[in-house]
Amino acid sequence: MQTINWYPGHMAKARRMLEENVKLVDIVVEVVDARCPLACRNPDFESLFKNKLRVVFMNKSDLSSREQNKAWIAHFRSLGITAAELVSTSQSARKTAVSIIESAGKPILQRYKEKGIRKVLRAMVIGVPNVGKSTLINRIAGAARAQVGDRPGVTKSKQWVKVSDYLELLDTPGLLWGKLENETLAKHLAYIGSIRDDVLDTEEIASLLLFDLMKLCPNELVSRYKKLDKDAELPFELLEGVCRSRGFILSGGHLDTERAARIVLDEYRGGKIANIALENPEDDLPPADDPHDDTQSIEGE
Ligand SMILES: Nc1nc2c(ncn2[C@@H]2O[C@H](COP(=O)(O)OP(=O)(O)O)[C@@H](O)[C@H]2O)c(=O)[nH]1
Numbered sequence: 001m002q003t004i005n006w007y008p009g010h011m012a013k014a015r016r017m018l019e020e021n022v023k024l025v026d027i028v029v030e031v032v033d034a035r036c037p038l039a040c041r042n043p044d045f046e047s048l049f050k051n052k053l054r055v056v057f058m059n060k061s062d063l064s065s066r067e068q069n070k071a072w073i074a075h076f077r078s079l080g081i082t083a084a085e086l087v088s089t090s091q092s093a094r095k096t097a098v099s100i101i102e103s104a105g106k107p108i109l110q111r112y113k114e115k116g117i118r119k120v121l122r123a124m125v126i127g128v129p130n131v132g133k134s135t136l137i138n139r140i141a142g143a144a145r146a147q148v149g150d151r152p153g154v155t156k157s158k159q160w161v162k163v164s165d166y167l168e169l170l171d172t173p174g175l176l177w178g179k180l181e182n183e184t185l186a187k188h189l190a191y192i193g194s195i196r197d198d199v200l201d202t203e204e205i206a207s208l209l210l211f212d213l214m215k216l217c218p219n220e221l222v223s224r225y226k227k228l229d230k231d232a233e234l235p236f237e238l239l240e241g242v243c244r245s246r247g248f249i250l251s252g253g254h255l256d257t258e259r260a261a262r263i264v265l266d267e268y269r270g271g272k273i274a275n276i277a278l279e280n281p282e283d284d285l286p287p288a289d290d291p292h293d294d295t296q297s298i299e300g301e
């Protein structure tokens with residue numbers, strides 16, 4: 001895959017803000033895309049959020065399969081991490097999310113109670129771009145998006161939303177940067193829209209996506225784009241097949257692969273192709289990279 005540019009300025013700022021905000025909360029709510037939880041979880045998490053209670057929401061679980069969601073949740077639980085499926089666009093998202101966050105935070109409340117202190121849990125939502133952070137915050141905050149009030153040491157720009165008697169939520173998400181050293185994981189981030197398309201070669205990414213999907217779910221793929229060759233040897237041939245299926249043909253008979261690439265990425269991100277995850281806990285995916293090396297990280301929002 002071509003080298004992806006990154007923006008040190010933005011990325012450094014996002015990181016500073018995140019580090020500052022993390023100090024203010026008891027619970028870090030990690031939102032990951034259920035289709036690629038590994039790619040979404042930055043190894044920097046470990047150093048940034050140690051000593052914080054963490055809850056993982058496998059969001060967009062409607063775009064993956066039930067069995068894969070279950071396997072991932074079992075995997076997280078085996079690591080001692082509270083994890084749950086979520087569809088943050090659904091009506092029930094608020095209730096589900098709040099009850100999971102509150103029950104995860106119960107031991108903290110209990111400890112304070114024993115000391116005679118009435119404590120309100122404070123939480124923040126974090127994640128890479130496009131996983132559904134804002135959707136979740138809007139769901140939880142809803143109409144009651146009122147400012148809870150200034151607190152010592154909290155700048156005016158930070159707003160706390162009172163969610164319940166026990167829980168307040170920071171109304172801005174913490175933005176995480178993807179780690180792009182690992183090609184497979186970087187590809188997954190590109191597929192789900194976590195890396196800005198304007199720094200990517202979209203035709204290359206869409207071709208690779210089609211090629212990967214052809215291995216994972218050939219029947220669904222061919223039923224959507226009829227003229228795909230299941231035995232194509234090169235990713236780009238599949239993108240050309242999409243052009244033929246959809247009639248994306250320019251004057252002179254040239255195939256409009258640019259248009260096909262945009263359509264494929266849009267349809268995949270919108271969950272129109274298949275409900276399947278790109279990653280499984282038992283996959284032999286390469287280990288997380290060196291958390292101290294930021295040189296290829298990207299801030300993509
Ligand atoms: N299918 C599906 N789409 C979702 C879900 N949550 C968010 N989205 C969509 O994903 C896109 C990105 O969401 P957004 O909240 O802006 O992500 P953010 O960049 O992490 O803040 C939007 O088009 C949402 O409507 C979900 O659970 N399922």
Ligand SMILES: [Mg+2]
Pocket residue numbers: 133134135173
């Ligand atoms: Mg957002």
